[in-house]
Each structure stands twice: as structure tokens, then as C-alpha cells.
Amino acid sequence: MSQEVPIYRLQGAGPLLVYVAGLDGTGALFFKQAASLARDFRVATFRLRDGADFTYEHLVSDVASIIRDAGEERAVVLGESFGGTIALQFALRHPELIERLIIVNSFPRFRGRIRIRLASLLARHLPFNLTWLARVVFSKVGLSIDRVNAADRRFFFDAMRTVQKAGYARRLELISTLDLESRLSEINAPTLFVAGERDLLVSSVREARQMASHVQNATVKTVPFAGHACLLNERFDLREVLREWIGRENS
Numbered sequence: 001m002s003q004e005v006p007i008y009r010l011q012g013a014g015p016l017l018v019y020v021a022g023l024d025g026t027g028a029l030f031f032k033q034a035a036s037l038a039r040d041f042r043v044a045t046f047r048l049r050d051g052a053d054f055t056y057e058h059l060v061s062d063v064a065s066i067i068r069d070a071g072e073e074r075a076v077v078l079g080e081s082f083g084g085t086i087a088l089q090f091a092l093r094h095p096e097l098i099e100r101l102i103i104v105n106s107f108p109r110f111r112g113r114i115r116i117r118l119a120s121l122l123a124r125h126l127p128f129n130l131t132w133l134a135r136v137v138f139s140k141v142g143l144s145i146d147r148v149n150a151a152d153r154r155f156f157f158d159a160m161r162t163v164q165k166a167g168y169a170r171r172l173e174l175i176s177t178l179d180l181e182s183r184l185s186e187i188n189a190p191t192l193f194v195a196g197e198r199d200l201l202v203s204s205v206r207e208a209r210q211m212a213s214h215v216q217n218a219t220v221k222t223v224p225f226a227g228h229a230c231l232l233n234e235r236f237d238l239r240e241v242l243r244e245w246i247g248r249e250n251s
Contacts, residue, residue: 005065008046012038015099016075018066019045020059020083020090023171028159030080032152033231036239044070048083050167056174059086064094078102080231081202082171088180091187101191102242105204105228108180108211116176123169135160138201145198145227152232184214191218192245194238196226204228219245 009027011034019034021027025048034043044066049058063086067075076099079087084106091101110116123131139160143153193208205222212218221241226233 005069006046006049006062008044008066008069010042010044010070011035012040012042014041016067016070016072017041017043018063018075018077019043020063020077020079020086021045021048022081022083023168024160024163025050025082025167025171026159026162029156030231031155033238036237037242040239040243041076042070044075048167048171050164052166052170054167054170056086056089056178060090060093063087063090064097067097073097074099076100076102078104079106080104081106081228082175085175085178085180088184088187091189091191092180092183095188098189100246101187101189102194103191103208103211104194104231105196105199105202107202107204107207108184109178110175111203113176116172120169120172120176123165123172128165128168142200142227142229143232145200146196146229146233147235148229148232149234156232181214184211185216187215188217190249191215192242193218193220194230194241195220195222196228196230196233197222197224198227199230201228219248221245 017037019030027045027047030045034045037043046066063077074097077087077090084103087101087103088108091098193212195204195208197205208220212220223230223236226236230236
């Protein structure tokens with residue numbers, strides 16, 4: 001396995017917080033929350049691997065490499081959607097490197113197995129421009145639920161246009177084989193599960209509550225006005241959520 005450190009961007013000062021991107025894999029869509037969190041954390045964002053042959057082990061190793069390269073012994077790790085599946089495995093494989101774990105609109109096992117396997121096959125074998133239309137339609141619905149403004153929508157689709165077919169298909173394939181439910185009780189880090197109540201892609205509230213019931217030190221934060229794109233939602237401030245959670249944990 002390659003140990004080369006991924007290219008990553010740092011902003012802010014304070015404890016290290018590593019953001020692990022969702023299915024898009026760009027790392028760019030954290031920009032709204034990163035700007036706010038940079039007042040309290042040193043925020044690291046990076047692009048997930050884009051090839052066709054990486055594994056979850058590679059992706060977990062990339063997070064570990066960033067933490068070590070940034071000169072830290074431990075970090076807060078935040079995973080969104082697909083990135084949450086990486087973050088969960090990171091907490092299991094590298095408990096010594098994790099200070100806190102934050103999981104946003106994610107899952108330990110994707111319930112629609114047939115649906116995700118079909119999506120993986122279509123993404124791998126169809127021309128990518130044909131799947132682009134479906135992605136645009138579903139994305140527009142999600143962005144509408146979260147009332148994402150016009151400028152941020154343009155940024156979203158500009159970032160989506162940089163997604164590579166091989167990496168996107170491989171991420172779907174990894175989701176189709178994922179099953180971490182039986183290992184959740186092994187996670188020891190303080191964990192926050194954030195779930196948008198209007199999420200149409202994942203049953204985020206149900207998944208968050210189910211995961212929290214197995215994780216030893218877990219808190220669930222549901223967001224009634226947010227969907228799957230809650231980190232782009234104008235009304236959602238992750239910094240305030242984290243300040244409240246950490247303050248309660250430290251009190």
C-alpha cells in the first residue's frame with residue numbers, strides 16, 4: 001500500500017480536524033462549515049483517491065497519513081455520508097489517532113443493497129455523461145431541500161464536474177460491500193452523530209440513533225430543517241453544534 005500523503009489544505013488554528021468527503025470525494029463542499037470551524041480548529045480538507053483500485057484500507061491510511069504529516073498525535077475526524085463510512089473504520093483501526101469522531105448523514109451498512117449494487121454497475125459501465133443527468137436531478141432535489149443559495153449551487157456543480165468516473169464508481173462499489181454494524185461497540189472515542197431529518201438519500205435519523213445505541217460514548221444531534229446536504233444549509237452551523245457538544249462533554 002502506498003504511504004504517500006494526500007495533498008491536503010489547512011486553514012485556521014487550534015486542534016486538528018480532518019474532514020472526510022462524501023461520495024463526490026472532492027473535499028471542496030465543506031467550504032461553508034470550514035470557514036466557521038477554522039476559528040476553533042485547524043481544518044484539513046483533501047480529495048479522496050480517484051482511481052479504480054483503492055480499498056477502504058487505502059482511504060483509512062490516507063487519513064492517518066494526514067494527521068501524522070500535520071504533526072499531530074490525535075485529531076478530530078469528521079466524515080460526511082460516504083466519508084462517514086471511512087471515519088467509522090478509521091476509529092476502529094486507529095483509536096490511538098482519534099480525539100473525537102463526528103459522523104454526518106451516514107451509515108454502517110447501506111440498507112438498499114440491490115439499489116447500491118445497481119448504481120455501482122451503472123456508474124462503472126455506462127458513459128459517465130449519461131449518469132451525470134441523474135446525479136444532477138437528484139442533487140437539485142437535495143439542494144432545494146436544504147435551501148442552498150444560487151452561488152453555492154454553482155460551486156457545488158462546478159466541484160461535481162471534477163469527479164472522475166473510476167473513483168466515483170469505486171466508492172459506490174465499496175459502499176455495496178460495507179457492513180460495520182457488528183463492530184460499532186468497539187469505538188471508544190467520543191462520537192457525535194449528526195442527522196438531517198429531511199434526508200431523502202439516507203434514513204439518517206434512524207441510522208444515527210441505531211449507531212449511537214452501540215457506540216459507548218455517543219450523542220445524536222438531529223436537524224429538523226436539514227437534508228442530506230446539511231453542511232451547505234444556510235441555517236446549519238456545525239461550529240455551534242460542536243461547541244455545545246464539546247462543552248457538555250467537558251462539563
